[in-house]
Amino acid sequence: MTGFDVSEAIRKTDPSVIRACIEICDGWEVWKAETFVEKGLDKRIVEVVTEDHQSDGSYKGSMWKNGEMVPTARGVYGPRLLWTIVEAYGLKVRGALGRGTQAAILRDAIKGHLDGKKRCPECERYTIDESGECQSEYCRK
Numbered sequence: 001m002t003g004f005d006v007s008e009a010i011r012k013t014d015p016s017v018i019r020a021c022i023e024i025c026d027g028w029e030v031w032k033a034e035t036f037v038e039k040g041l042d043k044r045i046v047e048v049v050t051e052d053h054q055s056d057g058s059y060k061g062s063m064w065k066n067g068e069m070v071p072t073a074r075g076v077y078g079p080r081l082l083w084t085i086v087e088a089y090g091l092k093v094r095g096a097l098g099r100g101t102q103a104a105i106l107r108d109a110i111k112g113h114l115d116g117k118k119r120c121p122e123c124e125r126y127t128i129d130e131s132g133e134c135q136s137e138y139c140r141k
């Protein structure tokens with residue numbers, strides 16, 4: 001698989017496919033690779049972000065299925081895919097402490113970018129629309 005440029009492949013992917021894929025990416029879940037292939041994502045992109053994951057024994061750091069801890073699973077960790085897309089689009093996002101919060105920031109940046117919005121230098125979100133005004137609740141007065 002030499003020469004496969006995952007960033008380029010993502011940039012060429014139909015935005016509706018990207019939207020469908022990021023929608024399910026929260027800060028915790030590890031998805032089966034097929035989940036994203038079924039949504040239309042190029043198999044080669046999915047392969048790049050498919051990894052072996054291990055539960056660490058804690059509630060949040062472990063994978064669960066029907067109430068049972070799954071010690072290891074091969075799949076796509078939502079934030080891994082979100083970061084890969086953010087990098088492909090060349091977006092700049094703020095770091096956050098919480099995994100759920102970070103995933104939401106990544107999803108919002110990708111959505112804003114796909115909606116044609118620009119990054120606001122004040123609140124660092126992709127919330128500047130065609131009017132040139134930031135639509136973020138953090139900047140709107």
Ligand SMILES: [Zn+2]
Nearest residue numbers: 120123134139
């Ligand atoms: Zn702003």
